[in-house]
Amino acid sequence: MNIRLSRRVMGLEASPTLALTGKAKELRKKGHDVISFTAGEPDFDTPEHIKEAAIRAVKEGHTKYTPVGGMEELKEAIIERYRKDHSLEYAREEILVSCGGKHSFYNLCQALLDPGDEFIVPAPYWVSYPPMVRLAGGVPRIVHTREEEGFRLTPERLKDSITDRTKAVVINSPSNPTGCVYPPGEIEELVRVAIDRGVLLISDEIYDRIVYGEVEFVCAAGVCDGARENTVILNGVSKSYSMTGWRIGYALGPKGLIEAMTRVQSQSTSNPTSISQWASVAALKGSQQCVEEMVREFKKRRDMMVEGLSSIDGISCVRPQGAFYVFANVSTFFGRAHKDRAIDDSTGFASFLLDTGEVCVVPGAGFGDDRYIRLSFACSEEDIRRGVDRIKEAVGLLR
Numbered sequence: 001m002n003i004r005l006s007r008r009v010m011g012l013e014a015s016p017t018l019a020l021t022g023k024a025k026e027l028r029k030k031g032h033d034v035i036s037f038t039a040g041e042p043d044f045d046t047p048e049h050i051k052e053a054a055i056r057a058v059k060e061g062h063t064k065y066t067p068v069g070g071m072e073e074l075k076e077a078i079i080e081r082y083r084k085d086h087s088l089e090y091a092r093e094e095i096l097v098s099c100g101g102k103h104s105f106y107n108l109c110q111a112l113l114d115p116g117d118e119f120i121v122p123a124p125y126w127v128s129y130p131p132m133v134r135l136a137g138g139v140p141r142i143v144h145t146r147e148e149e150g151f152r153l154t155p156e157r158l159k160d161s162i163t164d165r166t167k168a169v170v171i172n173s174p175s176n177p178t179g180c181v182y183p184p185g186e187i188e189e190l191v192r193v194a195i196d197r198g199v200l201l202i203s204d205e206i207y208d209r210i211v212y213g214e215v216e217f218v219c220a221a222g223v224c225d226g227a228r229e230n231t232v233i234l235n236g237v238s239k240s241y242s243m244t245g246w247r248i249g250y251a252l253g254p255k256g257l258i259e260a261m262t263r264v265q266s267q268s269t270s271n272p273t274s275i276s277q278w279a280s281v282a283a284l285k286g287s288q289q290c291v292e293e294m295v296r297e298f299k300k301r302r303d304m305m306v307e308g309l310s311s312i313d314g315i316s317c318v319r320p321q322g323a324f325y326v327f328a329n330v331s332t333f334f335g336r337a338h339k340d341r342a343i344d345d346s347t348g349f350a351s352f353l354l355d356t357g358e359v360c361v362v363p364g365a366g367f368g369d370d371r372y373i374r375l376s377f378a379c380s381e382e383d384i385r386r387g388v389d390r391i392k393e394a395v396g397l398l399r
Helices: 018-029 048-059 072-086 101-112 129-135 155-161 184-197 255-266 274-285 289-310 346-357 381-395
Strands: 095-098 118-123 139-144 166-172 200-204 231-236 249-252 325-329 372-376
Touching (some): 072 274, 101 255, 129 139, 346 381
Parallel strands (some): 118 139
């Protein structure tokens, strides 16, 4: 039978990392010592008190359906967190718990966008923003930022990008892939532009607890009058508590929009896993020492990776202020070759590193800037040392 697929699926780009990560796995199966800098998740285990809460939930029979938008207990924990950390008050009706942060953004796009509506996405961006906008019929309007400006969207560039079709703009701070954190004053300026121009501001704050102290993190919904009513916060437990596989994200925002997102979720996944929700209650309400210890370790690894990469002639990178990625500029190597192999773009550079140095990185093309590669330091210090040494040796072969 010849199955004709939908146009929306045919228009979806394949992940630029799938071929490389698949090749890296094959090399490992064959006994090759491949060092991977691709991880989009902490390499730490989920803290014990969170796992124990999940086990307790199973034993107590909390294994049935919950309300579509999340349990009251988890919503109350989220409310308490935003009251304590950001002096913001939310009602349960203004919160939606979903199956991960990606699900939250997907629900948002489906509830907000009509065909032709524009959604401003600063580049470099998280790889899934543009495809999810397109799946909802929207048009991702890509606005490029500059390395010398810390990869942050400026108020002027935001103003210039807004049209009469613009529905929303997404800000990811701390950022995947760049690690940039918007200072409080800059966030406030962006929020004021969005309010003045009638554009919804989406603040993806999934890495909000993984910051290194150079810049103060601030929640966009609390920076000025009117911010809370014009902002949707996206967050979750995946990164801060090393709970990526538990699949719990959440959104806080205007009641009408949250209700619409909940209706979308009711016709797709229904409620997130009950056991994961109980574990998330423990994560949010329990001791935060586990997060602090993880961040201290990440900071040491960050400094090691940045110093190592910066010592390689031809590679430059901005020191990330949050998250656990380094976005390194490798464009000086484009046009060079090793033997009969020419390097023309980030995908070619990443493939060269894998074949020549057995180091796996993520091409910047998937993040909207082909001059860069993304390296995760959610790995051991030994892997960072060895991997950076291999990169240095490999690029030394290029002429």
